[in-house]
Amino acid sequence: MRDITIHAAGTSLDDRREEIRAATRLERSVSATLQAIAAACAERDAPPVYAARRHLAEVYGVARLRKRMEEVRRSA
Secondary structure, three states: OOOOOEOOOOOEHHHHHHHHHHHHHHHHHHHHHHHHHHHHHHHHHOOOHHHHHHHHHHHHHHHHHHHHHHHHHHHO
16 A cells, blocks of 8 residues: 655655655766766876877887898898
């Protein structure tokens, strides 16, 4: 049986429970949004991807040069 007690504010207990659930959902949504913003800020503060790609290109270039030098030595 449903509780249909009317409170001083003019709302039933079921209505009040739903308000509390809605407020809880809103708090969780705001919390998740703030976490996403914090993660984006942390990512922005991290070293840029460009520098990492440049470093990998240098390593790859050195490896190619070393391989080419070995091929020249073998053929000489």
